[in-house]
Amino acid sequence: MNRKATLITLVVLLACSMTGYYVWCRLRPNKPKQKPFTTAQPTTTTIRHRIHANGIVKIKDSIRVGSLVSGLVKEILAEESDHITKGQLLAVIENGKSDTSIRIAQGAMMQAQATFDYVSAVYTREQELYAKGLRSDQEIEASRQQYMSAQGALITAQAQLDVARIEFENCNIKAPEDGVIVAVGVKKGVRITTDLDATVLFEIAKDLTKMEAEFSLEESAAGHVKRGQTLSFTVDNHPYKKFKAVIKNVSYAPMKTSHGLMYRATADIDNSAQLLRPGMTLHATIKVAKKRDAIGVENVAFYLDPLVVAAVAKTLGYTIRPISAADKKELDAEHRTVKYVWVHDGKMFIEKALETGLYDDRYIETVSGLEPTEHYLADVFQANVMDDHYKKMFKGAL
Secondary structure: OOHHHHHHHHHHHHHHHHHHHHHHHHHOOOOOOOOOEEEEOOEEEEEEEEEEEEEEEEEOOEEEEOOOOOEEEEEEOOOOOOEEOOOOEEEEEEOOOOOHHHHHHHHHHHHHHHHHHHHHHHHHHHHHHHHOOOOOHHHHHHHHHHHHHHHHHHHHHHHHHHHHHHHHHOOEEEOOOOEEEEEEOOOOOOEEOOOOOOOOOEEEEOOOOEEEEEEEEEHHHHOOOOOOOEEEEEEOOEEEEEEEEEEEEEEEEEEEEOOEEEEEEEEEEEOOOOOOOOOOEEEEEEEEEEEEEEEEEEHHHHHOOHHHHHHHHHHHOOEEEOOOHHHHHHHHHHOOOEEEEEEEEOOEEEEEEEEEEEEOOOEEEEEEOOOOOOEEEEEEOHHHHHHHHHHHHHHOOO
16 A cells, blocks of 8 residues: 555544544433523613714815816925915916916007007097087997997906916915815826816815814614714724714715615814824714613523524424514514513523613613513524434434
């Protein structure tokens, strides 16, 4: 027998030995049987309803600075984190025209001014002659029309000169407000546009001591969060420091995600210590409510699989008494807070409808539907239910 065949033989023998040991452990007569379910009684406890959410830190009041003219970025005169003042020059755009538009408009303005001055003088003389009866009504109207036309041309030329000056001045990007530059969106030599997808040159924070928390709430949590509630949160950069914030708004517009519907919420943050920076990930805890001496039932009790409960009952020879689908539909319509648990009574599993209240990470408050002395199913073990299946499977082979 070669070496490869010997190795294969050993692997097969090892696998058979492990399978035999597994079957012996499962079916040995002295193996103590574990009860396939556990029960618990309602507990008097303090329930703290908290909601957890993740989000980011954002600038509360910021300004995005763009350009009203297209062209190349000729100069950038400010950097990130620079403190700037209103009117400070931040960048210069080269539009390819320089001041030629201004000089063309100035020439047109001079021509319009000269024409207006001449026509105005003629109109004045014509008015004097008309007053002496030396000009007809038709002649004075024609002179007046020429005067008004020349005046209109002068106004148009002045407006065109103003536009040319404004466009040329718009090549100089200036700070609209005092603040701190938190982002520079361009580099020298980059071409910028002014269309719908306009380039953002700078983002300026007006006040970094006032920030905003933006986070997403699950559909089940959104209804519990209200404006004015306080929350605490941590950021990865300061994991042991808790920051405070106040809920400012909870959006009514849903966002569809892979985890279901989510709702955007925002909160105001006091960042006087300036430990927070835009874009930091935050982990928030919102305190919704607190109740002492509440009657609590463990959360897991409400999520037991009815099929597993039925399988356990069948294995033990118990009777099962579920609530009908029609009755559940009626109860759900009447009580928005109804939940269902299984009660262990002798050799019966009875499903009961409970009116519930607050909840936390472990307990759900029971308002009615369960007596303090009753034992509810806290857990069932599906592995024990499958033991019979394995016994039947291996019985014929042993």
